[in-house]
Amino acid sequence: MPLTRVPLGARDGRERWTVQQDGRSYLVLDLGDRVVVTDALCPHKQNPLADGLLRDGSLVCPGHWYAFDLTTGACRNASETPLPLHPVVETDGVLVAEVVVEPHRSWSERLRAHAHAHEAHKKTYDEGGR
Secondary structure, eight states: OEEEEEEEOOTTTTTTEEEEETTTEEEEEESSEEEEEESSBBBOOOOOOGOOOEEEEEOOOOOOOOOEETTTOOOOSTOOOOOOOEEEEEEETEEEEEEHHHOOHHHHHHHHHHHHHHHHHHHHTTTTOO
16 A cells, blocks of 8 residues: 655644645644654544543543553554554654555445455355355
8 A cells, every 4th residue: 555754744842733634634742752643533433633632641532532542553442443553754854654545445446345355255154164
């Protein structure tokens, strides 16, 4: 999948801010010893994480109180809902996030892919491959 570099802008004493690139928003958190970048919307219900609480190494979503570990991205409330964390690197004195961008797929493309995966699994199961 394609990798894009998202410039994060200057820290300027800010603890959190959002940046936009290619129609997507990212939340930047300056934790003092490191900078963390994630998608700006909660993966659970798409609430804005910029309004979230920082507590015990986690970012807590203001919408449904899901708590995401800022080291691993793991959700402490629902393991199936991790928070994507994007690596931050410094290039020529500029902080950038390295974001893997999935190609855009229409709903019909997503449904076809899901149906294809389901049929492949069903065929394996029917053949005794369980």
